[in-house]
Structure formats: C-alpha cells, structure tokens
Amino acid sequence: MRPAPNETLIANPGKSPDFPKREICTVALIGPPNSGKSTLFNRLTRLRQKVGNYPGITVEQRVGLLAGGGQEIKLIDLPGVYSLTPYSEDERVAVDVLTGKMDGLPRPDAILLVLDVTNLSRQLVLAAPVIALGLPTLVLLNMADVFTKGGGSLDVLKLAAELGAPVAMVSATQGSGLAAVERFLREDHDQRPDELLPILQNLPQCRKWANQLSRRVDYQRPLPSVWTRRLDDIFLHKLWGPLIFVIVVGAVFQTVFGLGQPMSTAFQDLLTKLGQQVAPFVSNGLLRSLLLDGLWKGVSSVLVFLPQILLLFLFIGILEDSGYLARAALIADRTMRSVGLNGKAFIPLLSAYACAVPAIMATRTIENKRDRIATILIAPFMTCSARLPIYTLLIAAFIPDRPVVGVLLGARACAMLSLYVLGFLVAIATAKLLKSSILKSAAVPFMLELPEYRYPTLQSVGLRLLDRSRVFLRQAGTVILAVSLLVWVLTHLPLNNGRSPELEHSAIAYMGHGIEPLIRPLGFNWKIGVGLLTSVIAREVIVGTLGTIYGGDPATQSMTLQAALRQDMTPAGAMALLVFFAFAMQCTSTLAVVRRETNSWKWPAIQFAYMTGIAYASALCVNVFLSRLFR
Amino acid sequence: MELVTQMPVALTDLKIGEGGAIAHIALPTTHQQFLTRIGIVPGAEIKFSRRAPLGDPSVYSVDGTEVALRAETASYIFVHRAHFPRLGDLL
Numbered sequence: 063m064r065p066a067p068n069e070t071l072i073a074n075p076g077k078s079p080d081f082p083k084r085e086i087c088t089v090a091l092i093g094p095p096n097s098g099k100s101t102l103f104n105r106l107t108r109l110r111q112k113v114g115n116y117p118g119i120t121v122e123q124r125v126g127l128l129a130g131g132g133q134e135i136k137l138i139d140l141p142g143v144y145s146l147t148p149y150s151e152d153e154r155v156a157v158d159v160l161t162g163k164m165d166g167l168p169r170p171d172a173i174l175l176v177l178d179v180t181n182l183s184r185q186l187v188l189a190a191p192v193i194a195l196g197l198p199t200l201v202l203l204n205m206a207d208v209f210t211k212g213g214g215s216l217d218v219l220k221l222a223a224e225l226g227a228p229v230a231m232v233s234a235t236q237g238s239g240l241a242a243v244e245r246f247l248r249e250d251h252d253q254r255p256d257e258l259l260p261i262l263q264n265l266p267q268c269r270k271w272a273n274q275l276s277r278r279v280d281y282q283r284p285l286p287s288v289w290t291r292r293l294d295d296i297f298l299h300k301l302w303g304p305l306i307f308v309i310v311v312g313a314v315f316q317t318v319f320g321l322g323q324p325m326s327t328a329f330q331d332l333l334t335k336l337g338q339q340v341a342p343f344v345s346n347g348l349l350r351s352l353l354l355d356g357l358w359k360g361v362s363s364v365l366v367f368l369p370q371i372l373l374l375f376l377f378i379g380i381l382e383d384s385g386y387l388a389r390a391a392l393i394a395d396r397t398m399r400s401v402g403l404n405g406k407a408f409i410p411l412l413s414a415y416a417c418a419v420p421a422i423m424a425t426r427t428i429e430n431k432r433d434r435i436a437t438i439l440i441a442p443f444m445t446c447s448a449r450l451p452i453y454t455l456l457i458a459a460f461i462p463d464r465p466v467v468g469v470l471l472g473a474r475a476c477a478m479l480s481l482y483v484l485g486f487l488v489a490i491a492t493a494k495l496l497k498s499s500i501l502k503s504a505a506v507p508f509m510l511e512l513p514e515y516r517y518p519t520l521q522s523v524g525l526r527l528l529d530r531s532r533v534f535l536r537q538a539g540t541v542i543l544a545v546s547l548l549v550w551v552l553t554h555l556p557l558n559n560g561r562s563p564e565l566e567h568s569a570i571a572y573m574g575h576g577i578e579p580l581i582r583p584l585g586f587n588w589k590i591g592v593g594l595l596t597s598v599i600a601r602e603v604i605v606g607t608l609g610t611i612y613g614g615d616p617a618t619q620s621m622t623l624q625a626a627l628r629q630d631m632t633p634a635g636a637m638a639l640l641v642f643f644a645f646a647m648q649c650t651s652t653l654a655v656v657r658r659e660t661n662s663w664k665w666p667a668i669q670f671a672y673m674t675g676i677a678y679a680s681a682l683c684v685n686v687f688l689s690r691l692f693r
Numbered sequence: 694m695e696l697v698t699q700m701p702v703a704l705t706d707l708k709i710g711e712g713g714a715i716a717h718i719a720l721p722t723t724h725q726q727f728l729t730r731i732g733i734v735p736g737a738e739i740k741f742s743r744r745a746p747l748g749d750p751s752v753y754s755v756d757g758t759e760v761a762l763r764a765e766t767a768s769y770i771f772v773h774r775a776h777f778p779r780l781g782d783l784l
C-alpha cells in the first residue's frame with residue numbers, strides 16, 4: 063500500500079538505508095502554461111531571483127533562492143509545457159533540465175509540479191511523465207481558492223495515493239498552503255517511480271490515464287467563471303471588441319508619450335543636476351571632462367528613456383496578466399493572416415514597440431518555425447524605445463511646432479507618428495515578401511488558449527518592471543559607458559606635445575572622414591558618420607556620441623545639441639537620418655538574440671544586410687528628393 | 694441527457710452553443726499531435742462558444758478551457774452533434 067500524503071510528508075530518517083539520503087540543493091518548478099507557475103515562483107523566491115538564458119538557446123531561465131530552511135535551495139523555473147514530449151523548444155528545455163542534460167545546471171534533486179486545480183483532468187496529463195522521472199515530487203494544486211469558491215471538489219488523499227507523491231492545495235495569488243513546500247523540502251525522500259504510470263512519450267495514453275484518474279479521485283470541476291464569459295461578451299463583441307482593441311492600443315501609446323515625455327524631461331533635469339553636484343569636487347580639467355562630458359553625458363542621455371520604457375512594460379504586463387492580450391491576439395489574427403502570419407505574432411510585435419529583444423524571445427509561443435523566423439525578422443522594424451532619443455532630438459531640432467489638425471495633433475507629433483507607421487508598413491511588406499518566398503510554409507493549425515480573466519497582481523507586474531530596469535541599467539552601465547569612454551578618448555587622441563588635438567585632427571575625425579564618402583549622398587557629415595558607427599552597438603548610443611563630439615568642438619560647445627545639429631545639417635539630411643534610423647538594424651543585442659533564437663548566423667546576417675540596405679536606399683531617396691524640393 | 698445524431702458534422706457546421714464528442718480528426722498526424730496537447734482528441738467533448746469579432750477564428754470550449762481555432766482547422770474536426778442543455782433550462 064502506498065503511504066497517505068501526510069505520512070509522506072513526515073520525516074523518516076531510519077528508512078531504507080540502501081539509498082544514501084541526498085540533501086536537496088536544487089529544485090525544479092514545472093507546470094503547464096496558465097497554471098500560475100510564475101506567480102508561485104515569485105511567491106516562493108520573493109525578490110531573490112535572476113533571469114538568464116539557457117546557454118545556447120534563448121528560452122528564458124529564472125533561478126531563485128527559496129526562502130526559509132537552513133541551507134539555501136536553488137529553485138529553477140522551467141518554461142510552461144503541456145507534456146514532456148519535445149514538440150517545441152520549451153519542452154526540449156524542460157526535458158533537458160529535468161534529466162540533467164542542460165549545461166551549467168545540476169540535475170534537480172526534487173520537483174515541484176504545479177497544476178491548475180480548476181482544470182485538473184487536463185493538467186494531470188503532465189503529472190505522469192514528471193512523476194515517472196523518479197525524483198521526489200510534490201504536486202501543488204494551484205488556484206485552490208478559485209476552485210473551492212466555484213464549488214469544485216476532489217479527494218486529495220486519494221490523488222496522492224494514486225500518484226505516489228504528496229499533494230498540497232495551494233493558492234499562489236493568496237499565498238496560502240505554501241508551508242507544504244517548506245515541509246516537503248526539509249524531509250528525506252526515497253520515492254521510486256510508480257510502475258503503473260503510462261508510457262511517457264505517448265500523449266493520448268497519458269490523456270486517457272489523466273481522465274480516468276480524475277474520475278477515480280471524484281474530481282468535480284468548479285463552475286466556469288461567469289465574469290470571464292461576461293467580459294468576453296464585451297471584449298469579443300462584433301462591434302465593441304475591435305473598437306476597444308483600437309482604443310487600448312491607442313491609449314497605451316498616448317500614455318507612453320503623453321505621460322512618459324514629461325517624466326523623462328524631469329528625470330533628465332535630475333540627472334543633469336546630479337552631474338553638476340559632482341563637478342566642484344573634480345579639480346583636474348581633463349578628468350572633469352572625462353567624467354562629465356564623456357561618461358556622464360553619454361550614460362545619462364540614454365538613462366532618460368527609462369521612464370518611458372517602464373511605462374510601456376507596465377501596460378504590456380497588465381494586459382498580459384489580466385488575460386486581455388490573448389483576446390487581442392484573437393482579434394488581430396484575421397489581419398495578421400492577410401500578411402501570412404498568425405495572431406500569435408501580434409504579442410511579440412506589440413512588445414517590440416518597447417524593445418525587440420524580449421519580443422524576439424516572446425516568439426517562442428509560435429509553433430510554426432517559419433512563421434516564427436518571419437516574426438523574428440520583422441520585429442526590429444517596429445519602432446522600439448531605443449529610437450526615441452534620436453527621433454525626439456531631430457524632430458525637435460528640425461520640425462517647427464505647428465498645429466496640423468487643430469490642437470489635437472501638431473507637426474512634431476505627426477512626424478513621430480509617421481515614423482511609427484513607416485516602420486510598421488515596411489514590417490508588413492517584409493512579412494508578406496518573406497511568407498510568399500523563402501519562408502513559405504504549409505499551414506500549421508493556429509491554436510490559442512484563452513485563459514480566464516484575472517486581476518494582475520502588483521507583485522508579478524512589479525517584478526517585470528524590476529527585471530526590465532535591471533537589464534536597461536546594466537546596458538547603460540556597461541555598453542554605453544564603454545562607448546562613451548571610447549569616443550571621449552578618441553576625441554582626445556593623438557596627443558600633441560601632451561595636449562589633446564583639435565577635434566578636426568582627432569582620431570575620431572579620422573574615422574568619421576573615412577566613411578564620409580559612403581554617407582555623403584545621404585546628406586550626413588562625418589560627425590553623423592561616427593554616430594552611425596557607434597550606434598551599430600545600440601541605436602540610442604548615437605545621441606550620446608553626438609553629444610560628446612559636438613561638446614568637444616569649440617564652434618558648437620556652448621550650444622545645445624539641437625542648435626548644433628541645426629547649424630551642421632541640412633533639413634533634407636536630417637529627414638534622411640530619421641528614415642535611416644527607422645529601418646537600419648543597429649542593435650547588437652537584437653542580433654545576438656536572433657543568432658541564439660534561430661541557432662544560426664544566417665538569419666542575423668540576412669536581417670542586418672536587408673535592414674541596412676533598405677535604410678541606405680530610402681535615406682538616399684529622401685535626401686535627393688528633399689534637396690531638390692527645397693532648393 | 695445527450696441526444697446523439699447519426700452523422701458526425703464538422704465543427705464549423707455547429708451553431709453557437711452546440712457541441713458534442715469528437716468523432717475523428719481528418720488532419721495529418723503532426724497536426725493531430727499538436728491539437729492533442731490542448732485536449733482536442735477523438736472522444737473529447739467540445740462546444741462552439743463564440744466567434745471572434747471579425748468572424749474567424751472561432752472559440753471552442755474543450756475540457757473546460759476556451760481555445761481558438763481557425764475555420765481552416767476546425768472544418769477538419771468532426772463531432773457527434775449532441776444537444777447541450779443550457780444552464781437556464783436546468784434551473
């Protein structure tokens with residue numbers, strides 16, 4: 063007879079001396095999509111977690127330290143999977159981690175299996191292959207609060223006995239029942255796999271087993287949520303649905319600009335003041351120039367965009383956690399299909415407006431490999447937040463602040479909007495081109511799960527923002543700091559009798575003049591050329607670079623960057639530069655992610671060549687056309 | 694409570710609120726495996742819940758979860774049409 067769950071949870075040090083007791087150091091957390099796994103992970107680890115990538119692939123990996131207990135226990139968050147049959151990248155990763163085949167991660171000593179109890183008969187499908195791995199496993203039936211409130215019931219003791227593993231009812235959102243996890247990890251385990259569990263690789267068998275099992279444990283499904291049905295009546299209404307969709311997307315953008323812009327300006331003032339506070343303490347002129355003009359200007363010109371980026375991620379987080387994003391994908395599917403993509407591409411493309419890197423990682427949910435690559439290839443055309451610095455700078459410098467549609471829309475807002483539309487149109491055209499040529503594919507069934515609506519929790523949305531801030535600050539503190547340092551040093555070399563040269567004779571000018579013949583037809587001078595070179599690393603770097611260069615030139619030193627550019631560039635050249643930035647692939651992080659995600663250098667190379675080609679050609683057209691027009 | 698009719702019909706021939714047990718799926722094996730993951734297998738109960746605002750895809754309720762499928766897929770999934778009593782009829 064198998065032990066009842068509370069017996070299993072009681073420590074039993076004297077038992078089975080043949081198996082040396084292993085101390086639990088690493089625990090894997092696994093569960094199907096929408097089982098509330100992430101919320102539980104956040105609960106269990108609080109803020110002590112790290113987001114990284116598995117070496118070689120970009121399925122995101124989160125590792126956290128479990129709270130409580132004497133020694134520290136590492137908790138690995140696995141991607142949400144339906145089965146351990148490797149159909150998708152996520153499932154491959156889960157299998158590799160659980161079997162200890164993942165580089166850099168030890169094989170887990172124990173497993174926490176999360177199942178949504180409101181949907182148990184389906185979620186149990188994953189239990190068979192996981193428990194059959196033979197590792198000590200605790201089954202956590204999540205969303206117990208919703209389950210009981212909705213009138214659901216089951217025989218937990220019987221389920222534990224049938225599974226041969228302890229089972230606990232928990233609620234990740236309420237934080238209840240989690241003491242079971244602590245107890246489970248404190249105890250010694252000598253579980254053996256259950257011979258009665260069905261064959262792992264046979265999904266239909268697992269299904270049948272799961273269905274029979276849920277019947278045997280008297281599983282009663284709770285009544286479906288009335289609210290989800292009512293909300294869907296509105297959000298998926300023939301007329302209101304698309305209307306609300308447009309309003310939601312519009313409101314997100316309006317808020318990011320309307321509210322984000324003043325926040326950024328205020329933040330910039332703060333950063334400038336901070337720099338000025340430091341100035342008196344540095345007496346050495348050269349050192350002060352390095353610290354303030356070189357490093358601080360470069361880094362802070364990028365830091366100012368943090369508020370806008372966080373706002374965008376806040377909205378995407380709320381929309382995703384509440385369950386609305388899945389509905390939005392459903393509404394968008396019809397439109398996406400006309401360019402040969404499916405509605406699931408909508409979510410990555412929307413988040414590409416913030417940053418292409420997480421967007422490309424979000425394409426993992428697209429099962430069709432060719433659709434996924436097409437989405438990856440077009441994602442960087444979406445106007446990401448890294449383009450905002452240069453857009454804002456050039457528009458403010460060259461576009462007069464005139465009303466176009468009354469007070470509602472000014473010329474500057476118009477210019478900004480058209481750059482967004484431009485990027486979107488080229489993305490769509492590219493998708494159509496790709497899907498009708500090299501990435502043509504047989505249709506794979508489109509399938510989208512619509513989870514029940516839930517309140518987004520402050521904790522999970524907050525954690526996302528924290529993650530984003532960390533990534534952004536790390537970028538500013540490493541890459542941008544290094545580039546600013548490099549540009550500053552190059553503007554001060556070669557030394558002439560121990561003194562820095564004039565800007566015109568510096569090493570950076572030499573480099574800029576080197577590429578000038580190539581970019582002069584676009585209306586760019588050598589200083590812009592240097593900006594283009596450094597911005598290959600990241601788009602926002604150009605603003606810092608231009609700031610450093612124009613700041614080092616006595617002719618423009620006293621001016622703002624806007625005024626300096628107005629004096630040094632033609633309007634046609636400025637417009638060409640805007641268009642260039644709309645299309646060019648200037649982001650090493652994106653290229654690196656594409657490389658990892660597609661597992662080849664071919665796609666990032668194609669992407670880089672294609673985007674830069676389009677950028678060059680259209681900037682050339684704009685410059686030639688506008689120069690003629692304005693002459 | 695169920696009144697099973699004679700011939701299986703395609704999911705796309707159902708009216709909103711109708712459903713039944715899946716009879717067979719006339720799709721290639723790889724597609725079937727794909728559908729299996731969310732519980733669309735012969736024998737499973739499925740119900741047509743609603744249409745997306747633009748007409749397609751449609752939302753089906755299977756195993757207690759709402760899943761959206763395009764007509765191009767749903768038209769190859771055949772069910773034994775059954776009468777599902779509405780909640781109102783039972784009360």
